[in-house]
Amino acid sequence: RKVVNGHVEQATFGVLNGRCCLNPVNSYIIVGHSFVVSCVGSVQSVTLRYASDMDGNSRTETRKERMEILSLTGTLSGNDRGHLHASLGDVKGHVIGGHVIxxxxxxxxxxxxGELTDANFERVGDSETGCDELVVSVRKT
Structure with a gap:
């Protein structure tokens, strides 16, 4: 895997009640080399894909309840919706997490x-894993 060093710039914004969190986050995908540094707040609905079981089956679940965003992290590449994972806490303090749909x-x-100004992120199919994997390359200026 390639390692690319570079300068990091940042953008900060708020998302208001009833909006889909991924729409403003996805607006940064256009640059093709960004990542989520931090996110706190609350959700009223979330769809997550959970980790695959030993047979390779994964489960997607939509929960319509108020939960705190404990963590949101991931990369935003130019050719997809990004690869984001979240940890969320419910009203009883139970925590769930997974791939954010x-x-x-x-x-x-x-x-x-955060924006890594000297790199480009792209997700490319990997025959070994069977998944689209992050490929980092030096950004052409």
């Missing part, structure tokens, strides 16, 4: 996006 904000979400 969709998140609808309850109160607000405070999002910080």
């Amino acid at each position: 969709e998140m609808e904000i309850y109160t607000t979400a405070e999002v910080v996006i």
Whole structure:
């Protein structure tokens, strides 16, 4: 795997009640070399894909309940919706997490996006893993 060093710039924004968190986050995908630094807030609906079991089967679940965003992390590449994972806490303090398909904000979400100015992120099919994997390359200026 290639290692690319470079300068990091950041953008910070809020997402208001009832909005899909991924829409403003995805607007940064256009640059093709960004990542989520931090995100806190709350959701009222979320769709997550959970880890695959030993047979390779994964499960997707939509939960329509208010939960705190404990963590949102991942990369935003130019040729997809990004690869984001979240940890969320429910009203009883139980935590769930997984690959984010969709998140609808309850109160607000405070999002910080980092941009690696000297790199480009792309997701490419990998025959070994069978998944689209992150490929990092030096950004052409």
